[in-house]
Amino acid sequence: MTPAPLHSLFERLFGGTDGAGRIDARHTAELAAGMEHGDPTKGELADNPERSTALLAAYLDGGLDDAAQQEVHARLSQSPARVHEVASADAFLEAMASAGATAPADLVTAIIARNRPATVSKLPPRRSFAIWKWSGVAVAVAVLAVLVIVGRQSVPTDTAVPVAVKSVPRSVADQMPHQVAKPQAPQRSSSPAMAPATSKENPPGQVTAPTKPSMAPEGFDVVPNNPVKR
């Protein structure tokens, strides 16, 4: 056994210059098969299988740093199946670049309408935490406000005791007689106004005067204690 034939074989296989002569197909086929060990189809390009496609895209786009690229080389060197996968993806991207087609507009519109998210999808944890935090503050403020109001309006438990009136609503007209116009009965129109059959408005000629000014605020503690002086 002389090393010459093997030297020659290796020289042609691995050291051959571009355009060198053909190699015996059977030799390379046998050597390729002989180099395999384990299950060459198992395993992913990335530790996390879900990252494999993103990693492959980054590898093919030259977006990996040296360390990450070496990691990919290491994985490829362990599995001919992955080398095939990379070569296939590379060829596919090349075919994509030369085929470049425009998506039908009607199809795109229909798909957008169909997939439009109806609800907010899962949010990142930080944002989610912020929402909960501020929601909690809002709830606390609301509860506090309710307690204050209830405290001020506390109803006596003894129903026999009459409810003490803390404040009586007073009309703005009473407080600021110069600033609020007094109610007047609307003038009768010479021509009857049209009203729908189902209208609850008073029919013409039967207008009743409001019992109090519509501008008067209701409730308590809304009237300023010190009316604006002119």
Add this chain to the structure above:
Amino acid sequence: MTTADDRALVRDVLDAKPQAWDRFVRRVADTVWTACRLLTCDDAEARDAFADVIDGFHVDGFHRLRQFDGSSRIETFVALSARDILAERMLRLFLPDSGVKGWTAFERFFGADISRIIARRLPGVDREHIRQDAYQEISVALISDDYRRLKAYRGIGSFTGFILHMVDRLLIDFIRHTMPSRKPTVATMLSTKPPPSWEEFPSDLPSPEDALLEQEGDRLLSMATQVLRQAAADLTEAERLYIHIALGGGDPIPAREVARLMRRPVEEVYKLKQRVMDRLRSSLDKHPAVKTWRASV
């Protein structure tokens, strides 16, 4: 749009910002559509496939989209993701009674890859007939027993890698049984030399001389495999990868093609070649069979 813009767009989609999903679909629509047209048989199927791919990005809270980190162009990421989704879709066609439909989809998906692998292992214009035979034989093997080989995929590792590796193994088997080392090639059969006389026609049975040469050839291959495996253990990952790539072809693979697959500069690949050859020479010299021969002379 820049990659940073695309990354921001994907982030907006994940954050469910108003209109972000619409903008994303419009941004990737042409890429997805091109992938669908390439990997499906006709326009009607491509439209269905398009909807499936977009759904594939949308489901499980944009699960696939979350993997995009801006380290590639969005077109590349979307094209490869679309291919994955369409591969899964195609797998569903291999149900009982899928019949011709399943195979048609398979061939549309992998036909170009199968042809590329065959062309690399069996290069040359004179081998066109052998390549066609190889394609037929591989197809028959994949279809046989109700797609037994395809159905053997258990979801571990890449489906594309699984299929293409299987295709390569079937091709190697084809080469082994149709192209023994000493058998005349189609090139010699198709040569323009005058036909041989009846006495000169080779017999189907190997002559004792041929049998010896084939035996010697097998021994040589076995030795080469041992030396290679031994040497590979001491090689760097990049050097080992170079060997894998080089063993995928019937012609020495041009350095620029190796560089393309490895995403390294061509000059680096030339240096890599040199280092690999030095290591192999060294391993060869240390091999027991060679040492024995040296001692005997």
